[in-house]
Amino acid sequence: MEIKSENRCFGGVQGVYSHASEACGCDMTFGLFLPEMAKDMEVPVLWYLSGLTCTHENAMTKAGAQAWAAEAGVALVFPDTSPRGEGVADDEAYDLGKGAGFYVNATEAPWAPHFRMWDYVAEELPALIGQEFSLDMERQAITGHSMGGHGALTLAMGLPGRFRSVSAFAPITNPTQSDWGRKQLGAYLGADESKWAAHDASLLMREKGFDGPVLIDQGGSDQFLHLLKPEALAEAMAAKRQAGSFRTQPGYDHSYFFVSTFMEEHVAFHAEALYA
Amino acid sequence: MEIKSENRCFGGVQGVYSHASEACGCDMTFGLFLPEMAKDMEVPVLWYLSGLTCTHENAMTKAGAQAWAAEAGVALVFPDTSPRGEGVADDEAYDLGKGAGFYVNATEAPWAPHFRMWDYVAEELPALIGQEFSLDMERQAITGHSMGGHGALTLAMGLPGRFRSVSAFAPITNPTQSDWGRKQLGAYLGADESKWAAHDASLLMREKGFDGPVLIDQGGSDQFLHLLKPEALAEAMAAKRQAGSFRTQPGYDHSYFFVSTFMEEHVAFHAEALYA
Numbered sequence: 174m175e176i177k178s179e180n181r182c183f184g185g186v187q188g189v190y191s192h193a194s195e196a197c198g199c200d201m202t203f204g205l206f207l208p209e210m211a212k213d214m215e216v217p218v219l220w221y222l223s224g225l226t227c228t229h230e231n232a233m234t235k236a237g238a239q240a241w242a243a244e245a246g247v248a249l250v251f252p253d254t255s256p257r258g259e260g261v262a263d264d265e266a267y268d269l270g271k272g273a274g275f276y277v278n279a280t281e282a283p284w285a286p287h288f289r290m291w292d293y294v295a296e297e298l299p300a301l302i303g304q305e306f307s308l309d310m311e312r313q314a315i316t317g318h319s320m321g322g323h324g325a326l327t328l329a330m331g332l333p334g335r336f337r338s339v340s341a342f343a344p345i346t347n348p349t350q351s352d353w354g355r356k357q358l359g360a361y362l363g364a365d366e367s368k369w370a371a372h373d374a375s376l377l378m379r380e381k382g383f384d385g386p387v388l389i390d391q392g393g394s395d396q397f398l399h400l401l402k403p404e405a406l407a408e409a410m411a412a413k414r415q416a417g418s419f420r421t422q423p424g425y426d427h428s429y430f431f432v433s434t435f436m437e438e439h440v441a442f443h444a445e446a447l448y449a
Numbered sequence: 450m451e452i453k454s455e456n457r458c459f460g461g462v463q464g465v466y467s468h469a470s471e472a473c474g475c476d477m478t479f480g481l482f483l484p485e486m487a488k489d490m491e492v493p494v495l496w497y498l499s500g501l502t503c504t505h506e507n508a509m510t511k512a513g514a515q516a517w518a519a520e521a522g523v524a525l526v527f528p529d530t531s532p533r534g535e536g537v538a539d540d541e542a543y544d545l546g547k548g549a550g551f552y553v554n555a556t557e558a559p560w561a562p563h564f565r566m567w568d569y570v571a572e573e574l575p576a577l578i579g580q581e582f583s584l585d586m587e588r589q590a591i592t593g594h595s596m597g598g599h600g601a602l603t604l605a606m607g608l609p610g611r612f613r614s615v616s617a618f619a620p621i622t623n624p625t626q627s628d629w630g631r632k633q634l635g636a637y638l639g640a641d642e643s644k645w646a647a648h649d650a651s652l653l654m655r656e657k658g659f660d661g662p663v664l665i666d667q668g669g670s671d672q673f674l675h676l677l678k679p680e681a682l683a684e685a686m687a688a689k690r691q692a693g694s695f696r697t698q699p700g701y702d703h704s705y706f707f708v709s710t711f712m713e714e715h716v717a718f719h720a721e722a723l724y725a
Contacts, residue, residue, distance in 0.1 A: 391687070391690075393690040393691075393692060394690075398690065403687045404684045404685075404687035404688035405684075406687075407683040407684055407686065407687035407695060408680045408681075408683055408684030408687070409680075410683065410695075410697065411667070411679045411680035411682070411683030411684070411695060411697060412679075412680035412683075414667075414669040414670075414674065414697055414699070415669075415697055416669060416697055416698070416699035417696070417697060418694050418695070418696040418697075419683060419686075419687060419694070419695045419696075420693070420694040420695075421686065421687060421690055421691055421692055421693060421694075422692070423690070423692035
């Protein structure tokens with residue numbers, strides 16, 4: 174693991190690190206914020222998964238999460254959203270290929286060799302950071318924005334017992350029924366739609382739910398509402414009697430101005446579960 | 450108007466009053482809590498509509514709302530749930546007739562002469578309390594439980610501009626599709642289902658929404674989930690991009706132990722809108 178940068182931040186350290194990823198078959202970069210409290214003890218971890226076109230850096234610089242994580246004594250991990258590098262397949266569209274990994278393990282050409290973001294976030298990166306930093310990997314929570322909200326929800330429900338709480342900002346909730354999803358799941362997983370279901374938060378919610386609290390914030394003036402389909406997840410949560418809140422925040426759009434506005438409440442929500 | 454009782458309560462007065470109701474064609478009784486602050490100024494009003502089998506008294510004694518209303522400087526009104534008295538039609542079932550007015554104006558025999566709870570709560574009682582008490586009727590909000598949650602939501606959306614905020618505890622959300630609704634709307638309004646739509650919160654939400662914040666709490670272990678159908682309202686709120694929160698509270702049932710647990714947050718929610 175290589176240290177790309179480390180900056181003092183709210184009494185702790187905001188670092189950027191790279192490593193050779195076996196899952197993705199390329200070098201991967203991630204951000205990690207370690208609060209001051211980690212000097213004295215292993216701290217719990219909150220994963221933040223980013224949206225389309227993002228790298229590890231967007232949320233690290235724009236979400237304003239470190240202030241609240243420092244206060245709560247929670248580490249933040251900011252993975253990249255896809256494999257990177259010259260040998261990695263890509264597409265001209267912003268929503269397929271690099272920057273658009275969708276947190277799945279691709280089985281189809283040309284994506285299968287590198288696009289294994291599920292394994293990367295679920296297995297390889299947790300093992301690495303648990304080894305390298307002062308983290309209590311028994312206490313993890315997960316959140317994300319847009320495609321990253323999709324990732325957070327599908328990982329949380331797909332890995333029962335792993336995360337104590339899950340939240341999302343304007344998540345893609347029903348990708349099997351959306352142009353943000355059908356194209357990508359088809360490309361990465363193939364035409365057999367039965368293989369897509371494990372990557373659809375609304376289907377997972379209806380079928381399995383999540384064994385812990387769920388918090389969803391959705392901007393009421395989000396320009397991508399027709400792609401995000403928040404009503405699918407809201408209905409599924411209520412039908413499943415899922416512990417949690419689905420909130421529509423009027424006037425907010427899809428940007429990090431929205432995410433940063435509600436970040437304090439999301440970090441506090443996770444901290445309550447992580448320190449319960 | 451006759452004073453049935455007045456008790457000092459959290460520095461204010463919890464009163465019970467009766468009056469000859471023109472809307473209902475009978476004497477009606479209601480509870481009203483006036484916080485101490487009302488001595489010096491007109492205070493805003495929070496309506497609390499009760500559920501099946503209740504009178505004005507249940508919430509007044511079991512919901513624990515006065516503590517928070519006193520702190521917030523908000524009056525509470527507790528109407529009865531139906532007309533009362535010997536000349537008033539009734540049914541042997543607990544969910545039709547007395548104690549089950551469903552907040553509609555009945556048009557069908559034998560209910561039409563007295564069962565006009567919509568007019569009573571929307572017109573007659575506000576006029577009376579606005580005249581008799583130190584209340585600012587320009588600042589009203591509304592909540593309720595179960596059938597009363599249905600009433601709160603349908604009145605709030607049916608009277609645009611009247612209420613600044615609306616909340617509900619375990620409301621009947623979709624009575625046109627539930628055994629808590631089809632029987633009663635059929636009896637009170639007749640077989641023409643097009644007349645029922647104005648009394649279905651999920652249909653109103655999808656069509657009109659509410660011009661203010663909405664807060665819904667639903668117990669996850671509510672014994673009446675199949676009748677309340679919370680998923681219909683949750684989906685409609687999200688689809689309408691309605692400002693507000695839909696929350697499922699795990700383990701809570703349909704009782705006042707549930708209502709009282711979350712009453713502080715509901716009163717604070719309304720106070721924020723009423724004192725904005």
